[in-house]
Amino acid sequence: MDRFVARQGGGYLAFLPVCALMTEGLVVRMGTRHIGMNVLGGELAYISHAHTDHCAALGGPLPIFCSDVTADILGLKEAPAKKEEEKKIESPPPEAPPLAPDVKKSKRKRKSGAASSSSRFRGFSRFKRAAMGSLRVPLPEGVELHSAGHMLGSTQIAGASERWGRVAYTGDFKLRDGLTIKGAPMLTCDTLFAECTYGDPAVQFAHPQDVLADMERWGRQNREAIQLWGGYSTGKAQELVKFINDYLGETPVVGGRAAEVCEAYRRAGVKLEWKTPESPEGQEMMRAPFMAVMPPHQLTPILRARLETVHRRRALSAVATGWALVRHLPYSAAFPLSDHADFNEILEYAHASGAKQVILAHGDNERTAKALRAAGVNAVSIESLDVEQTTLKIEEGNGQ
Ligand SMILES: [Zn+2]
Known part of the structure; x- marks a missing residue:
């Protein structure tokens, strides 16, 4: 080179x-x-x-x-x-x-x-x-x-x-x-x-509060479903946890690297509430319609189908990314919330x-x-x- x-x-x-x-x-x-x-x-x-x-x-x-x-x-x-x-x-x-x-x-x-x-x-x-x-x-x-x-x-x-x-x-x-x-x-x-x-x-992002209002509306309309929110483990996942806490009044299940980064945010003074899937609280939460934050690449149709079979309820996926304005994304919903x-x-x-x-x-x-x-x-x-x-x-x- x-x-x-x-x-x-x-x-x-x-x-x-x-x-x-x-x-x-x-x-x-x-x-x-x-x-x-x-x-x-x-x-x-x-x-x-x-x-x-x-x-x-x-x-x-x-x-x-x-x-x-x-x-x-x-x-x-x-x-x-x-x-x-x-x-x-x-x-x-x-x-x-x-x-x-x-x-x-x-x-x-x-x-x-x-x-x-x-x-x-x-x-x-x-x-x-x-x-x-x-x-x-x-x-x-x-x-x-x-x-x-x-x-x-x-x-x-x-x-x-x-x-x-x-x-x-x-x-x-x-x-x-x-x-x-x-x-x-x-x-x-x-x-x-x-x-x-x-x-x-050609790409112009809407005011974040307008996008968050759309996300809140979608989240509330689909309360009875399992909601899988997709966001990169570092940065976007924590924004989604904060959104789910403050706008939907829920505590999501978060695991792996995203949970590690949530801990770092908490140490820096950002108030976030989440449970890991391995914890007793996380296990209990997943018996009801639950919300989870995970990397977008994990939000596959196969995962959704498995969850629907095991939990006998609908499973939906949603992402929040600027790419939602640029191209079609293969999820139940895509919101143009960009960093x-x-x-x-x-x-x-x-x-x-x-x-x-x-x-x-x-x-x-x-x-x-x-x-x-x-x-x-x-x-x-x-x-x-x-x-x-x-x-x-x-x-x-x-x-x-
Ligand atoms: Zn970056």
Whole structure:
């Protein structure tokens, strides 16, 4: 795979072929450090939130920084000897230069390490096993974290860069309030890196309270049925538990990783009520029409048919996701409750930030950039940055 590194005006930018989860990566020199933005790259890895597609650095050789809640969800431990770790950061070994980490080598290391100590990890979830190879370090100097409004613990990062001016990088974000987290603040900056998962101008999310009202209506109309609510175990499952608690007045059955993350939310002060399927209370609840929260891929027609046979009542499935606006989903009901910004929110942020340039990632980047340009924003896709780098170099060269 190709890799290139560009250096300009004391700032650094690198695209790194990291892993199947992240096909593109960004390393920015912010403050005094080269920071890998949700990738395994640079001197320090920043993890914006606990979704696996942003955790490429987890279990890798780089020290990681993130919010306290994200560290708790991921099971990250503080670096035991911070001073030693700081020394390592100041003097990276020659085989692992700051801008070109040997990703293949680090993957091999991780694999052999996991195999040799599997007994040590017995009893831990695979997420905590992954995190045990990583060390968490404090926020580097000159860097700020602000809420991203995406899930509990999600953050945006901001700081000064010689190359980009003041940078804000959103990670996954939304400006609307959720049930467990307030909408993100819009940061002022010179360069805004924004995610655009739902950056198609045709996708416009309704006000969350309107969607929640539809979900409540559906939930109440189908009280006599078993209701299986589908949501990704980290973030969306907890929003669904909160919805079922507060809007339907029920306690859902939640198991596995979703229950672990519910515990982390509770430790962070979010009031959630759920029972695990193994608990006596959960077993008792499942004798009546019950509600459960589980990963969407488990909501199969086979599962519903089995439940209907065993419990002799209807079993329905429902999901809450922005994809409900984009394509047909094979469930009894699909509600467009998203944890991402839509195009109008990206546009609002672009204007409010005062950014001189906006760089789009994690979506159909060029389409969103084009639509933003049509609205008067100087926007480009992250893939076009090689061209931008060249252009800037020529312009700066001419100016000298
Ligand atoms: Zn996410």
